[in-house]
Structure formats: structure tokens, C-alpha cells
Amino acid sequence: MKPTVNIIWFRRDLRLQDNAALYHALKSSLPVVPIFIFDTNILDRLEDKADRRVEFIHIALADMQQQLVNLGSSFEVYYATPLEAFQVLLAKYSIEKVFTNHDYEQYAIDRDAQISHLLQEHGASLHTYKDTVIFDKEEVVKDDGKPYTVFTPYSRKWKTALQPFHLKAYPTENYFGNFYKQAAQPLPSLESMGFLAVGKPFPGKELNTQMTTKYQEQRNFPAVNGTSHLGIHLRFGTISIRALANQGKGLSETFLNELIWRDFYHAILWHFPHVRAGHAFKKEYEAIEWVNNEAHFYKWCEGKTGYPIVDAGMRELNATGYMHNRVRMVVASFLTKHLLTDWRWGEQYFAQKLLDFDFAANNGGWQWAAGCGCDAAPYFRVFNPTLQTEKFDKSLQYIRKWVPELDSFDYPQPIVPHEFARKRALEVYGKALKGGTAG
Incomplete structure (x- = not known):
């Protein structure tokens, strides 16, 4: 008889701490199987087989896997299309719900619709949550409900709308005992997927508070180390946008504005599909x-x-x-x-x-x-x-x-x-x- 479980599907949110979808998954009534899919629909389009972004993801997964193994659980990592991976998962488990975080790009929207349809055919459902931005979709709009198309008024409304609970961390660690218990599963190597490890170090994910307090004065000068270099960590979610906004809010208005630009551009994608x-x-x-x-x-x-x-x-x-x-x-x-x-x-x-x-x-x-x-x-x-x-x-x-x-x-x-x-x-x-x- 197949085990009955829920799934947490990690994508661009590669951390176990302060993760919206993970929090909701672990609070559900079933053991939670953590998965990641090296999506061949995306990877097959990469011409550079020494693409350091794939290496970064692999390093982040290895770090998360160590945390999961310490909890008596394990990642299940697939090198496949999402459809192929979920067909395997549905054959292996009786799945009730799949939890994941919103993705706003067109490919992701189409992919999620396809997976949602597949799950429905098997009596399961897909549940997505806001995690990579502070505000999204219709949360910051004009008084008449129409979307903003210019940053400055959007940012003013964003700051007015911001409340402490928007930046509150999800206490996922309180529910780590609800991960599905199983022996450690090996992660696929970069080489087995046709990629190479470059081995160069990546930027750290700690926010330099001294840099942030001087951000307004230094950020435009490329010879000065005046920016955070946190872009890759935000892109793949190895740091929480809530934690970063919390820090930035108290240190630099200019730095916080850069995070608001992220929300603004994601809102544009949502409201204007032609983009x-x-x-x-x-x-x-x-x-x-x-x-x-x-x-x-x-x-x-x-x-x-x-x-x-x-x-x-x-x-x-x-x-x-x-x-x-x-x-x-x-x-x-x-x-x-x-x-x-x-x-x-x-x-x-x-x-x-x-x-x-x-x-x-x-x-x-x-x-x-x-x-x-x-x-x-x-x-x-x-x-x-x-x-x-x-x-x-x-x-x-x-x-x-x-x-x-x-x-x-x-x-x-x-x-x-x-x-x-x-x-x-x-x-x-x-x-x-x-x-x-x-x-």
C-alpha cells in the first residue's frame, strides 16, 4: 500500500527557514516529502554546461539535504520534466496536497497549470503561496483597483501598506518533525546531468550592515564595494525577502527601495501578460x-x-x-x-x-x-x-x-x-x- 503524504515542491525558495509554502505543508495533517526537480525543459536550453547557476542550486540543495538527513528525512531530487517527475511521485505515493510558492513567469504559470491538472486527475491538489516578494498581485494597486505602472507612486503605496506582520518570519522550524521519515536519497551529480562544477566561490548571503548604511552614497560607483551582491540569493531563495526587508528597513531607505523595485516588476508581470x-x-x-x-x-x-x-x-x-x-x-x-x-x-x-x-x-x-x-x-x-x-x-x-x-x-x-x-x-x-x- 502506498504511503499517504503531502509534498513540498522547492523551486526558487531553497531554504528550510522562513518559507511560506514549507510552513503550510508542515502544518498539514500528513508527513511531508520534500522534492526538487532539475527541470530539463529549462536545463536543455542552457548552452553553457559550466553554468554556475546550476552549480549554485546544487550546492544549496546539498546544504538543505544535510539538514533534512539530520532530521531523519531526505530530499527526493529529480532530473526530468515536472510532468515526468510527478508521474513518478504519483506512482510511489498517495498524494493529498502539493505545496509550493508562487512563480510569476509565463513558463512557470503554464507548468503549474499542467501539474495542477495532473494532480486533480489523481484526486490531489496544488496549493501555492506568496514567498519571493513582500506584496504581489492585487495587494498594492491604485484606489480604483487598477495596477500602478510608475514606480514612485507604487513605492509610496507599498510603504503605506506595509505592516509588521508582512515581514514576520514563518516559524517552519517548529514543525520540522513532520517531514516524511526515510533514508537519505543521493542527489544527482552535476556530471550526471551533463553540467560541470566551476568551483569559484559565490557571494555570501549575509547583509553587510556597514555597506547598507552607506548604500545611498556608494551604490553608483562600480569601483567601490557598495552593493550587497545578494541578487543570486534572492533569485534562488537561499535568503528570505522578509528577513532582508526587515534589515533594510531599519538601515537604508534607498536599499529598501531596491527591494520594492523587485515587487514592482513582479506586479507588472502579473498584471500585463503581454510583457x-x-x-x-x-x-x-x-x-x-x-x-x-x-x-x-x-x-x-x-x-x-x-x-x-x-x-x-x-x-x-x-x-x-x-x-x-x-x-x-x-x-x-x-x-x-x-x-x-x-x-x-x-x-x-x-x-x-x-x-x-x-x-x-x-x-x-x-x-x-x-x-x-x-x-x-x-x-x-x-x-x-x-x-x-x-x-x-x-x-x-x-x-x-x-x-x-x-x-x-x-x-x-x-x-x-x-x-x-x-x-x-x-x-x-x-x-x-x-x-x-x-x-
């Missing part, structure tokens, strides 16, 4: 006639544009999987405005390279840079890389780190002159938007 499908938030921007010069795009990817701050940023990304946030804005503006390359090309490149890649934030940032997203500023904002350098890397400390040949004949000339590129961008955008009335 999830790869379209411009402002639909009239689909009329822009992009140049899409492939040779220029590859120069941008390689960090060989002849614009030092752009090249430094791209080389940092290629070497480390990270890029400073100020520089992200500069390189994105350069690709979309100077080179008139479709923002989706850059979005996809970042998706391949960023350790902290998150669809909502990445898409929101790229659309902001291209002028077609949730932004009150008009389309004719074109960042001048030289002025950005003078403001934020005047001593060239960051640039020289990543572009050591800066003063040599080996460094290329600019692939487009700034004034020509700016004028061309304004003309092309203006033509597409009939004089820019949509901006």
Missing part, C-alpha cells in the same frame, strides 16, 4: 525600426565597442556573471540607443550570463533602458558613456581593472560616434512614435 510574452510594455514601441547590426552586437557582447565603461561592464559580466547596477544601465542604454539593437537581444544575453538573472527584474531593466517600459521619463533619455564615466568612475579604477589595454593601440576606436548615435536614436524613436507623443 511575460516578450512584448514591449508600451505597445507602440513595437514600431521602432531596430538596426540590429550583428557585428556591432557581438562587439558589445565581447566588450570591444571602444567605449571604456561599456566594455568594462561587459567584460565583468562575461568573467564573473555579475555587473554593477549603474553599469547595467549604461550598457543597456548603449545597446538600445547607440546601436539601435532590439532590447530583447540584450535581455537574452543577460539571461544567459547573469548569476542573479531574474526575468521580472531583467525584463524591467531592459525595457526601462529602451524607453518602452514602466518609466515616466521620455524616450529621448540617452546616456552619454563619457559623462557616466566622469560621474561614477572618474579615476578609471573600475575601467582599468577590466580594460587593461585602455591606453594602448590595441584598444579599439568607438564603433559609433556618440553624437551621431544619439541623433539617429532620436530620429528613429521619434519616427516610430510619431513625434514622441507616446514617450
Whole structure:
């Protein structure tokens, strides 16, 4: 006779502490089997078999597995499609409920609908919870119930709505005795899934309070260690957004605003499905006639544009999987405005390279840079890389780190002159938007 259990399905919430779905699962009336699925629908699309994000997930799972084994339980980890994994689980167990946390991307929404249907066919049900953001869906909307499309009024409403219980931790540890008891199951190795371990260290997940108190003054200077580097931990949920917001709230208003941006972009995905499908938030921007010069795009990817701050940023990304946030804005503006390359090309490149890649934030940032997203500023904002350098890397400390040949004949000339590129961008955008009335 099959054991009757509930399932906790971990995805981008890789921790046993302060986890909404896990809390509700462990408080249910049945033993809880923890599972993770290395989703081949996603992994098969990754060209780089040394993708450090897969390695990060594997390390996080190994850490969680040790905690579970100490509790007399074990992960069940699958390398399969979610449908295949749940077919195996349904054959092995009599499942009553599956608990998991919300995911707001289109693939995840479609996947969850498919799994929910499968479970219903077997008399089971899927239950999802808010965990990766503080507010989602209709929790922060205008007084008339319509969604916000500009950040500043959204953030004001967010702060007004915030109550202490929104940041209260879920006391999962009080119910750890309710995990399903079984012998330790081996995790699949990276090699068995066709991936390689790079072995480089990942950023720690402790919030540097000294950094946070100086965040407002230091966050725009890429040569200074003035940002948290917690993006990868937020992306995969190895830290709790509630714990981080609690810390940030008392230390830095500017740091808290960065967390509110995350909520805002997730809300945009929820309310505007055409964004999830790869379209411009402002639909009239689909009329822009992009140049899409492939040779220029590859120069941008390689960090060989002849614009030092752009090249430094791209080389940092290629070497480390990270890029400073100020520089992200500069390189994105350069690709979309100077080179008139479709923002989706850059979005996809970042998706391949960023350790902290998150669809909502990445898409929101790229659309902001291209002028077609949730932004009150008009389309004719074109960042001048030289002025950005003078403001934020005047001593060239960051640039020289990543572009050591800066003063040599080996460094290329600019692939487009700034004034020509700016004028061309304004003309092309203006033509597409009939004089820019949509901006």
C-alpha cells in the first residue's frame, strides 16, 4: 500500500527557514516529502554546461539535504520534466496536497497549470503561496483597483501598506518533525546531468550592515564595494525577502527601495501578460525600426565597442556573471540607443550570463533602458558613456581593472560616434512614435 503524504515542491525558495509554502505543508495533517526537480525543459536550453547557476542550486540543495538527513528525512531530487517527475511521485505515493510558492513567469504559470491538472486527475491538489516578494498581485494597486505602472507612486503605496506582520518570519522550524521519515536519497551529480562544477566561490548571503548604511552614497560607483551582491540569493531563495526587508528597513531607505523595485516588476508581470510574452510594455514601441547590426552586437557582447565603461561592464559580466547596477544601465542604454539593437537581444544575453538573472527584474531593466517600459521619463533619455564615466568612475579604477589595454593601440576606436548615435536614436524613436507623443 502506498504511503499517504503531502509534498513540498522547492523551486526558487531553497531554504528550510522562513518559507511560506514549507510552513503550510508542515502544518498539514500528513508527513511531508520534500522534492526538487532539475527541470530539463529549462536545463536543455542552457548552452553553457559550466553554468554556475546550476552549480549554485546544487550546492544549496546539498546544504538543505544535510539538514533534512539530520532530521531523519531526505530530499527526493529529480532530473526530468515536472510532468515526468510527478508521474513518478504519483506512482510511489498517495498524494493529498502539493505545496509550493508562487512563480510569476509565463513558463512557470503554464507548468503549474499542467501539474495542477495532473494532480486533480489523481484526486490531489496544488496549493501555492506568496514567498519571493513582500506584496504581489492585487495587494498594492491604485484606489480604483487598477495596477500602478510608475514606480514612485507604487513605492509610496507599498510603504503605506506595509505592516509588521508582512515581514514576520514563518516559524517552519517548529514543525520540522513532520517531514516524511526515510533514508537519505543521493542527489544527482552535476556530471550526471551533463553540467560541470566551476568551483569559484559565490557571494555570501549575509547583509553587510556597514555597506547598507552607506548604500545611498556608494551604490553608483562600480569601483567601490557598495552593493550587497545578494541578487543570486534572492533569485534562488537561499535568503528570505522578509528577513532582508526587515534589515533594510531599519538601515537604508534607498536599499529598501531596491527591494520594492523587485515587487514592482513582479506586479507588472502579473498584471500585463503581454510583457511575460516578450512584448514591449508600451505597445507602440513595437514600431521602432531596430538596426540590429550583428557585428556591432557581438562587439558589445565581447566588450570591444571602444567605449571604456561599456566594455568594462561587459567584460565583468562575461568573467564573473555579475555587473554593477549603474553599469547595467549604461550598457543597456548603449545597446538600445547607440546601436539601435532590439532590447530583447540584450535581455537574452543577460539571461544567459547573469548569476542573479531574474526575468521580472531583467525584463524591467531592459525595457526601462529602451524607453518602452514602466518609466515616466521620455524616450529621448540617452546616456552619454563619457559623462557616466566622469560621474561614477572618474579615476578609471573600475575601467582599468577590466580594460587593461585602455591606453594602448590595441584598444579599439568607438564603433559609433556618440553624437551621431544619439541623433539617429532620436530620429528613429521619434519616427516610430510619431513625434514622441507616446514617450
